[in-house]
Amino acid sequence: MDTNEDTLRRLRTVDGHLRGIIRMVEQGEYCIAVIQQIQAVEAALNKTSARILERHLDSCVTTAVRGGDPIERERVLQEIAEVFEMSSKV
Amino acid sequence: MDTNEDTLRRLRTVDGHLRGIIRMVEQGEYCIAVIQQIQAVEAALNKTSARILERHLDSCVTTAVRGGDPIERERVLQEIAEVFEMSSKV
Amino acid sequence: MDTNEDTLRRLRTVDGHLRGIIRMVEQGEYCIAVIQQIQAVEAALNKTSARILERHLDSCVTTAVRGGDPIERERVLQEIAEVFEMSSKV
């Protein structure tokens, strides 16, 4: 499957899930059930990020590392270290 | 502000953010930028869950602990321990 | 099992694990293996926190909610909301 298509399919599913949660809150459903659904949305978003990164490593990173520009290479590797560090905080 | 209104406002903001990310992907924006926006959405969802739990502790939990039913009390406290444990995993 | 004993047993196991990781690094083991072991230690610490909170809800929180002091009750519930919010960030 095309990279963007897989990401779009995942994000649209998450968006449907999120709109379902909004309806739950509008109808006054039990707050713990709402928190559990929000946690399920977060797990799906983590999975989506991981898939995006996986393909990024395979394409952009490979290109940058093989390319002749050391500054570009450093920038691309630094970005990955930053999203890794951030991923533990959300 | 009313409990549900605050939660709804937060979730609708997250939903707008998420639809913005879908547009980013449709337009082929850089994948690291997409991951960073997904991480921002996750941080906003964490904040929303924490606010919901805070009010839950103040209302349902207080009612359950003061009420005469030990099984109901145990159930309510158990639920909180479970969402806490889950919160570290998403 | 006594509360403190269970917590101490878990923390001492984590400490043994962590000292094993230090030896791995001293011996120059592969860095991805080190990261995976660090992630296992973090998972064990999450589990330990969850168990501590579970018993706290059962004892201190129940006492505070039933007690006559509304400021103390508010303080105890606030603390739980704070550790919950923090738990998503580490």
Place this chain on the structure above:
Amino acid sequence: MDTNEDTLRRLRTVDGHLRGIIRMVEQGEYCIAVIQQIQAVEAALNKTSARILERHLDSCVTTAVRGGDPIERERVLQEIAEVFEMSSKV
């Protein structure tokens, strides 16, 4: 600073912190204070993993991507995607 030296320094500091937490529990300190210290240890471990990964990207990954072996290259990039996905769950 040498890679391993920085990692060892960080892990030994975490270990000292963890042994301090064990003493807190032995002395019966308040459980919320214990949870907060455990969360601080987890934050320090996250930081340590991020630093290890950063240097790994700079050395092993660059070598693997530039090397002539496509299976080795795929393996190294796959590992990074896996620790990234795991990092959101601990």
